[in-house]
Amino acid sequence: MSAILNCNISFIGGGNMAQALIGGLIARGVPTTRITVSDPVEKVRALLAEKDLHVTDDNLAAIRDADIVLFAVKPQVLASVLAPLKGLLAGKLVISIVAGAEVATIAKLLETDRIVRVMPNTPALVQTGAHGLYAGAAVSTEDRELASQVLASTGLTLWVNSEAQIDAVTAVSGSGPAYFFYMMESMIRAGKNMGLDEKVATALTLQTALGAAQMAITSANSPAELRKNVTSPNGTTQAALEVFDRAQISQNIQTALAAAQKRSQELAQELSESTK
Numbered sequence: 001m002s003a004i005l006n007c008n009i010s011f012i013g014g015g016n017m018a019q020a021l022i023g024g025l026i027a028r029g030v031p032t033t034r035i036t037v038s039d040p041v042e043k044v045r046a047l048l049a050e051k052d053l054h055v056t057d058d059n060l061a062a063i064r065d066a067d068i069v070l071f072a073v074k075p076q077v078l079a080s081v082l083a084p085l086k087g088l089l090a091g092k093l094v095i096s097i098v099a100g101a102e103v104a105t106i107a108k109l110l111e112t113d114r115i116v117r118v119m120p121n122t123p124a125l126v127q128t129g130a131h132g133l134y135a136g137a138a139v140s141t142e143d144r145e146l147a148s149q150v151l152a153s154t155g156l157t158l159w160v161n162s163e164a165q166i167d168a169v170t171a172v173s174g175s176g177p178a179y180f181f182y183m184m185e186s187m188i189r190a191g192k193n194m195g196l197d198e199k200v201a202t203a204l205t206l207q208t209a210l211g212a213a214q215m216a217i218t219s220a221n222s223p224a225e226l227r228k229n230v231t232s233p234n235g236t237t238q239a240a241l242e243v244f245d246r247a248q249i250s251q252n253i254q255t256a257l258a259a260a261q262k263r264s265q266e267l268a269q270e271l272s273e274s275t276k
Contacts, residue, residue: 004025004028009150010035011036013071014039014044014072020127040057066092067093071106075267082110085110087111094112102272114138122177130176133158135147136163168261191205
């Protein structure tokens with residue numbers, strides 16, 4: 001983490017994900033004096049100013065002394081945000097968490113190839129994110145380490161070997177929290193239907209999800225092996241899993257993630273075309 005402590009980091013966009021990363025960096029010891037945030041919304045700037053950060057609504061001013069510039073804006077405003085900065089990021093590491101924005105798209109808009117593309121996910125808000133990172137050959141080992149340190153402040157960081165794999169990351173972890181929330185909703189509803197108070201059903205479901213995740217993370221066994229270990233022959237768990245199998249839940253989950261991957265590819269193509 002020592003390298004990042006000596007860097008000036010500027011965020012273009014101060015929304016929830018940027019705020020999560022900023023909170024993680026501060027918790028890891030990055031001085032607030034080294035963090036600048038540019039955002040057009042006065043309410044957002046006021047909130048960030050309370051953390052003793054440098055805040056502004058001027059993107060040009062924000063990047064002037066930056067070593068690392070992290071873009072956290074909506075895809076639909078990407079071109080308008082990047083256009084005034086074209087040719088001004090020489091010597092700076094660019095990190096993008098903009099959904100669907102391919103490295104080539106950003107490189108064309110900024111005239112730089114020192115770019116790391118990241119697909120984060122919302123559990124970063126509670127420092128348990130899972131972030132997929134990709135960078136081209138122009139990004140040095142040192143820059144990769146800096147990017148890892150920025151993202152690791154809010155969770156797991158994993159590099160992928162090709163940009164196409166970012167679409168798979170999007171399907172698995174980027175959209176992934178919603179899949180688990182969906183499962184939680186269904187379990188809570190089932191508990192209520194079986195007579196449990198909603199608060200009891202919710203508490204049992206959420207703690208079970210937390211416990212299962214923690215077991216999977218810390219165990220030497222795979223999730224498949226852990227599932228087998230809690231499935232007694234002719235028991236209650238087997239009865240439930242047999243219903244899942246008859247409904248082809250596993251196959252449907254794989255089909256659903258493939259649909260998410262395809263949509264990620266389409267969104268990237270749409271964004272690329274819109275910025276030509």
